[in-house]
Amino acid sequence: MNSELSKSQIESYRENGYIIIEDFLDSTELNHWRERVEEALRERNGQKMPDKAVQIGDDDGINTDADYFKNVFDQLLNLWQTNEGVKKLMLDPRIGKLATELSGADGIRVWHDQALIKRPWANPTSWHLDTPFWSFSDRRALSIWIALDDVTLENGCMFFIPGSHKQTTFETTSIGKNMGEIFDQYPQFKQAKSVPAVMKAGSCSFHNGLTIHGAHANMTSGFRRAMTCAFMPDGNSFNGQANILPEEYLKTLKEGDLLDNDDQNPLLYKVK
Ligand SMILES: O=C(O)CCC(=O)C(=O)O
Numbered sequence: 001m002n003s004e005l006s007k008s009q010i011e012s013y014r015e016n017g018y019i020i021i022e023d024f025l026d027s028t029e030l031n032h033w034r035e036r037v038e039e040a041l042r043e044r045n046g047q048k049m050p051d052k053a054v055q056i057g058d059d060d061g062i063n064t065d066a067d068y069f070k071n072v073f074d075q076l077l078n079l080w081q082t083n084e085g086v087k088k089l090m091l092d093p094r095i096g097k098l099a100t101e102l103s104g105a106d107g108i109r110v111w112h113d114q115a116l117i118k119r120p121w122a123n124p125t126s127w128h129l130d131t132p133f134w135s136f137s138d139r140r141a142l143s144i145w146i147a148l149d150d151v152t153l154e155n156g157c158m159f160f161i162p163g164s165h166k167q168t169t170f171e172t173t174s175i176g177k178n179m180g181e182i183f184d185q186y187p188q189f190k191q192a193k194s195v196p197a198v199m200k201a202g203s204c205s206f207h208n209g210l211t212i213h214g215a216h217a218n219m220t221s222g223f224r225r226a227m228t229c230a231f232m233p234d235g236n237s238f239n240g241q242a243n244i245l246p247e248e249y250l251k252t253l254k255e256g257d258l259l260d261n262d263d264q265n266p267l268l269y270k271v272k
Pocket residue numbers: 073116125130143145158213214215226228
């Protein structure tokens with residue numbers, strides 16, 4: 001695993017709100033990730049979250065058009081909670097260290113992982129932000145996105161609006177059918193130049209949850225598979241939004257409570 005960051009990579013991430021790390025996994029590691037993720041997906045049999053009976057493609061109340069959205073990607077969350085192999089891979093402190101260093105936090109917790117599988121001919125992913133959906137509000141929150149297949153302009157690579165993370169806010173927008181809806185909320189980026197994140201299988205990107213991003217449609221007959229994980233800087237508190245927190249845990253939380261439950265949000269890395 002290519003888990004060393006140079007100063008200029010960190011600077012570039014902070015400036016642009018995303019970074020691509022080529023050859024993050026070598027070919028042996030990549031095969032292992034593919035096998036573990038495939039196994040975890042088979043076990044889940046379409047169940048989107050470990051603790052809820054929602055199937056992929058069901059209306060989740062976040063996305064405004066279920067029929068359209070189910071053809072954007074298969075989205076399965078918190079595979080680390082249901083598969084030991086994925087847990088080992090996902091809770092790797094080297095990934096935690098990368099996320100900590102890029103974010104500038106003094107420690108990092110898993111918010112949730114998710115497999116994002118664009119099937120052949122899948123719809124595009126509308127431009128959006130991530131952090132406004134989460135149960136904490138931190139401008140440093142970020143995600144890793146690991147390519148399990150070669151990701152191209154043809155099969156649904158992600159795109160970023162560089163620097164947008166410095167100006168966006170925690171105000172929510174829907175992820176609907178209209179690709180560019182978010183630009184009505186942030187008109188200052190209507191003329192911005194987007195950058196595609198084309199990468200080989202085994203490479204990864206990190207993006208700040210406040211960086212405007214989206215993805216192409218899959219214009220091919222092949223799959224575009226990604227394994228991703230969202231991270232919460234350690235020390236954050238509950239902002240009142242349920243997001244993916246289980247009912248039982250939510251019942252115990254009130255706004256302002258520290259989110260330090262190691263079973264739900266394991267601490268991956270802490271600066272000593
Ligand atoms: O994979 C995609 O199409 C979108 C991914 C994304 O939005 C994310 O990882 O935050």
